[in-house]
Amino acid sequence: MTQQANLFEEAVADAAETAVGNDGNNNGNGGNDGRGGDDFGGDGGDGGETLTLSTFAERAYLDYAISVVKGRALPDVSDGQKPVQRRILYTMNELGLGPTAKPRKSAAVVGDVLGKLHPHGDQSVYDALVRMAQDFSLRYPLIDGQGNFGSRDGDGAAAMRYTEARLTPISRLLLDEIDQGTVDFAPNYDGSSEEPTLLPARLPMVLLNGASGIAVGLATEIPSHNLSEVAQAAVAMIRNPKISHTELMGMIPGPDFPGGGQIITPAAQIHDMYATGRGSMKVRARWKIEELARGQWQAVVHELPPGTSAQKVLEEIEELTNPKVKLGKKALTPEQLASKQLILGALDTIRDESGRAAPVRLVFEPKSKNQDKDEFMMLLLAHTSLETSASINLVMIGADGRPRQKGLSEILSEWIGFRFETVTRRSQFRLKKVEDRIHIMEGRETVLLNIDEVIAIIRNSDEPKAALIERFNLSPIQAEDILEIRLRQLARLEAIKIQQELAELRKERQTLLDLLENPSSMKRLVIREIEGDAKTFGDARRTLIEEAQKATAEQKVIDEPVTVIISEKGWVRARTGIGHDKSQFTFKVGDSLHDAFECRTVDTLLGFGDNGKVYSVPVSALPNARGDGVPITTLVDLSGGARIKHYFAGQPDTQLMLSSTAGFGFIAKAADMVSRQKGGKSFMTLDEGDLPLPPSVIGKEASAVAALSSNGRLLVFGLSEMKVLANGGRGVIMMELEPKEQLISAQAITQKGVVVHGTMAAKPRALEMSGNLLAPHFGKRARKGKELVQRIKPSSLAPM
Structure with missing residues (x-):
């Protein structure tokens, strides 16, 4: 400027x-x-x-x-x-x-x-x-x-x-x-x-x-924001007017656009924008990969950045694939020719399938099913408004009547001041109404105590209003009210109602006076109303805020060690490096560590759902560990009320043994379970009521399988008896179960033995089993196994 x-x-x-x-x-x-x-x-x-x-x-x-x-x-x-x-x-x-x-x-x-x-x-x-x-x-x-x-x-x-x-x-x-x-x-x-x-x-x-x-x-x-997040930040500022900008940004991480999308600008830059009230961020569409017959697939965009429409994207693709000679030029420019060749070499078909069932559904079909899906989408993002810039310029009329650019803290502070003013005025308004009503009702109460004399004055006096004022020391308003009420309202029953109403009005008056005289009471009321409105109208965030590089035709992930951290409530993040002290990991209030995996950025995080699906998220797509991460639900599509029960992150050639509470299991590589589709990949066949058990990593020295039932029976059999199912399925029977009995744990173990975790006399116990202690439990797959000698209530197994 x-x-x-x-x-x-x-x-x-x-x-x-x-x-x-x-x-x-x-x-x-x-x-x-x-x-x-x-x-x-x-x-x-x-x-x-x-x-x-x-x-x-x-x-x-x-x-x-x-x-x-x-x-x-x-x-x-x-x-x-x-x-x-x-x-x-x-x-x-x-x-x-x-x-x-x-x-x-x-x-x-x-x-x-x-x-x-x-x-x-x-x-x-x-x-x-x-x-x-x-x-x-x-x-x-x-x-x-x-x-x-x-x-x-x-x-x-x-x-x-x-x-x-x-x-x-x-x-x-x-x-x-x-x-x-x-x-x-x-x-x-x-x-x-x-x-x-x-x-x-x-x-x-x-x-x-x-x-x-x-x-x-x-x-x-001014972009839109999530109601629940804004309400939370407002309450936090009311409680602590000196709250830092960083703390506020922890509650309002950024815009929440009506059409969703994904903000890929780094969090630090977003924080700076909200501190100054000005900036620009990158927002991209969100999509999923739909697998088709014979290995074919298509990319489906279901959320668009603000200011972008399906029609606009169609027009941009048309301009790229059928470019027109620019004004003043005799032929297409080299840039136009290069873009045309690039798009036509990757894109076969584009369709707009948007409708009532799917407000946004833009389908892109690749030229070849062998094309890298991520590179395909990066190409589209880089050349169309599927990725665009969204400006932030927080200029508004302030509380002082001046138009000015403001930061997030100042906006919330000025609105809070306005809200306290309106609640104060509302309370004063109501107090005036209550006091006026008390004044009227006190006049009626006086009349009811002297009803015969009042009737006589009204009947015999030429100026009953003045006579009532003089005799009972009433105000003109009270006297006028008495002259206007009906005689039947002066009955004994009405006297009781008047006394009850007066008691309620005086109680309300005292409450209002306390509210107006006590700043703490006013603060509690404002907070309570904000939280109530947030509960009534709040909803889930639509826009994913996840840092990513600006889209180019080709995007590579740097291969480096990382620790994936998952909380009990499903928040995921990645921390650079390995060997971290797990006790130092921090979480939101009421949350704790569920699991942590040491892997590499080129690996994939797998989530095993209770619906038999395996959900995949590239480790490189996880937010860094500076914050609390993001809910796993923002990275995958858990439709139909599905929940992820267990996780794994590691190299794609890692062999995993998958099992279910029904006693079935099989072996597959981690790479077999990966899917680019956010809706997950159906991999485990589960009957109603069955659940997946934690996957067991099969190490190089593993030679046997230990299976533990809910009745305390343990069976150990050869690892070679398990089937390898690269496409998933139900698997083989690992252990014969009694009615209502379930498999509660299964682990691939070495000759060293196995550790049985559980409780004894309500205290945690770990029973190490190897050699002669473990020998009685050896048998063939699909047998019942034998009960544990010690009276331990088992919960899980772990290899020694």
Whole structure:
């Protein structure tokens, strides 16, 4: 940005600060609109201010800039809305178009907004309404649109006369407290009615849905974020106002786009962007590989970066494969020819299979089934908008009314200040209502204690109101209320109700007073409400944040030692090097170590699901161990409620013995189980109720198999009796089991023997078995084995 642009931006911000109370609809000329003849350089005409042409133009343009900045283009940090969005939501709320109401024609809503609040064109209002209803534009849509509201491919919405709209449930976070004295109201453009200057947002909507806009000298590009993460960060800052930026980024790792995708920018760079409020990150599509008949396969893109559509990708591929001669050129450029050759050499077919069942499904078929799948996708990412840049420019109207670029900490801090203000005003508003009601009810209570005398005064007095005030020391309001109530409301039963209501009102008054006088109580209430809203409206993160290199036509993984760390709750990460002290590994609160594997970056992490599938994740794709990692569910597709029970990471030629609780097992290489498909590879045949057991690594010296049952029976047989099944399956019977008995552990062992882990007298025990102690348990495969001599309750086996 040039120095001149910086100076202009500062001028706009300074002028905006002085215009906080201005509705942006004035001419901005200080009473002199420049139409009085030669006022620019003359004697001032009718006594107006004398201005040079340059001064007049500067003032007029600055006023116009302020009008655009504050009245159109930038959202407010308090409620995250631009003026037109705020007016639409407020109008729909006033029309009673809540989440359960019958939708109303969009044209009627737009007309009401224009007639009462918005001094601009109808199309701009309808465009804003449409965007707030698009689930691919807003992470949390505020309007429920009925009819054609456009598509991801850029198709426009139907005309406003054909569509209907109502508010979504999450819009209540902006509107539920609007009539509780929480925000100020200002006259509309012609002074005929009032509109809220802000909406009482219960969560930081400026982060949840983001915003995009271009003002004069200023622009904003705020990405959307995950509601649960933002709420967690807000609560953390309320509890600790001095919380560090690093701690906040641990809760809000980055944007969460409506269409998902994967952010590949390093975490350190993302942290810097959120500290300064400006930057650019790389976002790529997410895909899966679908295996077809005869070894064929296809790549299916199911999530796209923001601003990218299936139609756009199709057009880019068409441009690459059928390039046109550029203007002023006689032939295709070498770059065009090279790209054409590269794409045509790899890509056979592209199809858009998107529909209701799959909003995004872009299918790419390779020329050859032997083509490397990763290289194929890297080629597409490098040459299309399947990988693109997403800008961050956190410019918004601050709590002080100034448009400025802000960091994450400042945004949350200002919103928290606004939230405390709205809760305080809401409490004061309610306290006033309660005190007014108490005042009325105390008057009624006085009357009920002197009912006969009151009736006599009303019957006999010419001025009963004045007489009641004088006799019972009532206020005019109380006296008026007594004169208006019906006689039957003065019965004995009503007296009990009045006393009960008074007791409840006084209790509520005390609660409100304590809340307003005790900052700790106010803090607890705000936190409780934020956590409640997060529980109601929170959802899972859609955008995967996983560092990766920018896509090129060829991408190689550096071969180096690494330790894969897996937590009990399924968070995975990789730590450079081996030989680490496992006791030094850290995890989230309530989580702990499940397993750790020493391997290499070129290896694959295998996850064994309870559905018989084996899920594969390249070790090189795992996040580094600086943080807590990522949930395994963001790296693989666990559909149908499947869960990963066990893991393995190591060299592809490692032989593994796989077994199940049903007593079946077989041998296969780790490479046999690897699949590029995120939905996993069906490898173990499991009946209903059966589960996979931890895989056993078959070492070079292994010669036997030890199998342990839930009834405490142990069988040892020759390793040669096991079958090798490269394509997986059920395997062979390892051990004969009684009804309701299960195989609980199976290990490939050497001549040294086996260790039986379990408990005895509720204490952990490890029983080493070798030589004569182990000999009675030798037998043939598929036999029952013999019970352990010692009364140990077994749980697992381990080779010695």
